[in-house]
Amino acid sequence: MSDNNTSNNNNSGYIAAISAVIIWSTNFVAARYLTNLTPIEISFYRWLITLLVLTPFCIKKLIENIKYIKGMWIKIIILAILSVTLFNTFVYMAAHTSNATNMSLLATLSPIVIALISRVVWKTKLTIYQKIGLLSVIIGVVILITKGSIEVLMKLQFAIGDFYMILGVIIFSIYTLILRIKPKEMPHHVFFYLMVVIGFIPLMISMIFMHLSGNTNTLSVKTALILVYIGAFPSALGFILWNIAISKIGAIKGAIIYDSVPLFSSLQAVILLNEKLLPSQILGGILILIGIIYSSIGDKIKK
Secondary structure, rough: HHHHHHHHHHHHHHHHHHHHHHHHHHHHHEEEEEOOOOHHHHHHHHHHHHHHHHHHHHHHHHHHHHHHHHHHHHHHHHHHHHHHHHHHHHHHHHHHHOHHHHHHHHHHOOHHHHHHHHHHHOOOOHHHHHHHHHHHHHHHHHHHHHHHHHHHHHHHOOOHHHHHHHHHHHHHHHHHHHHHHHHOOOHHHHHHHHHHHHHHHHHHHHHHHHOOOOOOOOHHHHHHEEEEEEHHHHHHHHHHHHHHHHHHHHHHHHHHHHHHHHHHHHHHHHOOOOOOOOHHHHHHHHHHHHHHHHHHHHHHHHO
């Protein structure tokens, strides 16, 4: 592959990663209105919507491409359960007992967890540019979330929800790393659709048991519309873009970009919810952007 093709491939990977992060950041705003549902219910409905959205476009292609995953079923089932069944369910479980500050700070651990697993399993080392960039991003996220107040950090209290959030971070990190198992012959959206089909099965079984025991909640029109949005965009489009990004730029660079979720969430809160933009948020945002850019192009600048 020529240098120009490699550069274009990387550029499209960065665009896909940032697009996925922007879409995912809207999930935090939307999820504020789903407190009347249990974590299992939210996960079930969002992935049901995703299935309904993707099936007309993917079912035929899946049948045509199913031959490429011969001998890989166990790995794909594990990947599907991690990404579809468990990850978002743990995040929603965390939201019931943890607060937004704790969850956002714990989410920044994702690139660190990915780097540690890569180092242990594949002996992958972070470049000096990735280390500096990651440090800048984490500092920026902390300043952004705490509004530059040390007092906020000192008053942090931890609950069982924080444990669920840590589990969610670990699961997302493992999922991001093992995306490399996707057969090259299978399109990204078709492979993702297969994972949704498999991962949805445990959620469906759980919902059946909940319904039989009378523990399910009734959906309002507003809640249903929010779930439709989450299922179509953060779930379907967001994950497809993320899968494309990781295939092009790798797990570590992608994870550093993922840490910009709080930045885009803050910007959306300013634009959509008329929240005030603070100097600390501007500083945190600048540090996040510098860290992402430096970790991405530091090696190119050196060359």
